[in-house]
Structures are given as C-alpha cells and as structure tokens.
Amino acid sequence: MENKVDIFDTTLRDGEQVPGCRLNTQQKVMIxxxxxxxxxxxxxxGFPISSPGDFESVTEISKNVTNPIVCGLTRAVEKDIDCAVEALKFAKRPRIHTGLGTSDQHVFTKLKITREQVIERGVAAVKYAKKFIEDVEFYAEDAGRTDNEYLAKVIEAVINAGATVVNIPDTTGYCIPEEYGQKIKYLMENVPNIHKATISTHCHNDLGMATANSLSGVQNGARQVECTINGIGERAGNTSLEEVVMAIRKHKWLDFTTNIDATQIYPISVLVSETMNMPVQANKAIVGRNAFAHSSGIHQDGFLKNRDNYEIIAPEEVGVEKSSIVLTARSGRAALNHRIAVLGVELTKEELDIVYGKFLELADKLQVIGDKELKILLSTHLEKTLDF
Known part of the structure; x- marks a missing residue:
C-alpha cells in the first residue's frame, strides 16, 4: 500500500543506549x-559487534519473533557486517543496517576522510552486506546537517549498490520540520533511482521536534519511521513511537496507515519503563500518567458534559483503563459532585454548596483530595449519616 508507513522500532538498540538502561538478553527478548x-x-x-551480550540478544530475538523484520546495526566495516550476518542467521526476515557519517562535520572531524571516500565506503559496505542478506538499509549519519546536493549523490550511489532502505537521520536533532521535510522532498525529486528504495526517517529530539520532523518526512515521501517506545534514546531521546502512530491515526486527512495495534501502546510503555528503570514524565503525550487526567474546573466541567471537549484520544484506544478526574483546589462543583456520586452519595444543591466550601479549604492545604479525604469531609460537614 502506497500510504502504509512502516514502523521501525529501535528501543532495543538506540533506546538502550541511555545510561543506566542496559538490558539482559531475557529482558530484550520479552520486549x-x-x-x-x-x-x-x-x-x-542491537549492534552485534559492540559486545557479546548484544550479539546474543540479536541471535535470541531472531529465534523468538516471526513476523517483524529483525535488524542488526553495523558500521560500514566488513567485520561488523560479518558479525551481524552471524547474529541474524536464525531470523526469518533479516536486515543489515549499515552506514557512516555524511555531514562535513562528521566527514572531516570524525572520519577524517574525503567526501568521495565516504561514498566509496558506503557503496562497498552495501555491496558486501548484499552478498549475505538481500534486505540492506543504509544510514547517512548526520544527514540533518548534510548538504542536500551531496546527500543526494550518496543516496543514489548506495541504492545503485543495492540498498533497499535509505535512512536519513537527523542525528543531532538539529532540523526543524520544514527543513527536514524539504530534505526528504529534495531526495524524492533529485535522486533518479529513489523509487527503488524506501526512505526512512530517524529523528532525535534535542530541540523537541523529533515527532514533528518525522511526520514532515512522511508527508514528503518517507515511508518508514524509526522510533522508540516512550521516545527514549541518546541524549534527549528519539522519535516517540506512540506520538507518531496516534498523530497518523487522528489526522485521517493525512491518509497514512500503520500496522500498530494502538491498544497495546500503554502496556508496552509500562513494560519498557519498568524494565529499563526509566520513568515516564507525568505530562508525556499519550502514555504519561497525566495524559488522561483532568484537574482544572473548567476542563472537568467540559469533559463531564462531553469528553471530546478536552480529549482527542479515548484512553481505551491506547490501552489505558479510563480517564481520571483529579480533585484539587482548581476543581469546580461539577467535578466534586461527580466524584461524590461515584461514591454513591447524592447531594442537594444546598448540601453541595456546604461541602464545596469546606472542600476548597481542605484542597488549599492538600495537593490532591482522594476518596478517603472526601468521605471524611462528607461525614464531618453533613448532618445526615453516610454509609460507606
């Protein structure tokens, strides 16, 4: 399908590079x-040559999954590729992911070679990998800061060498959406053989624009998005899988689809967070604990009248049990009355007025009013006996 976007998850490779998030093989297979x-x-x-543990993990994952392509990362070096080929020998659908830097910053200060030599190395790596595995993805590291005309030459050369996917990483999270989208568009229009390969995005979040850049890339011709669960990854993280998937689902006018079962998003978010000991920030889009929580009185009133007033995603869509009304000093009568009704108590308007005044006094002292505090409040300030 032309508008199908492939989701390439790198939680177990780029995501696991976060300090303190190292996983053992058993944990990697579970994820x-x-x-x-x-x-x-x-x-x-994983990156098979980087350590014996990574080699073992790629091998075991290859044995334990059936439907997804299993990909191993390498540098544009024959020994890396040999190692990845060996690690992937049990994979039903193996892929080698090889490449090197293409920006002047990387070429001249890290690799310390010429632009021509970069193309030679890239072509040689792809040709070598193709001897063993048909599906070869090439990454042009730091493509975000690479001159478009030169980048187009690199991409044309590696596709001619047999690359099936060309990855255009914004390695440092430098680009803004218009800039990154135009880069993908330039490749679509100026690489003669671009139709022979899939363009992939791989955006980092250093300026907070990884998701926006990835979507801009898709709008301009990319059909693979590289991302991680919870947006974890080097420095400020990678593109968040859940954000890209739900943005595509909610904006139907974009006319793109993915194979993702969205109801599994929250469960795997929790699994990755707990396994990697990497807490999810409370206000994280889609999977943060406050993503479906309402505490402002105006918002709570609007939500209770019609959830679409303040929620563009139903929590059940992403595997969250339900939305929550959080009682704070900002909450209004509607939210308080709703919570009291949930406890099985019906109040007259006069009773609600009495309780609400006392509720605000207590809420100014406490951050959040829970059911326990609410029951005490009702029993203390209403004359009738309440049975809880």
Missing part, C-alpha cells in the same frame, strides 16, 4: 515479543 504483538514492522535488535 521484542511485545513489540511483535504491538505490530511493529521492523525491530532493530
């Missing part, structure tokens, strides 16, 4: 199986 249930198209299982 990989959950990624398969989620419906991701490609799992980047």
């Amino acid at each position: 990989a199986k959950s990624l398969e249930e989620l419906g991701v198209d490609i799992i980047e299982a």
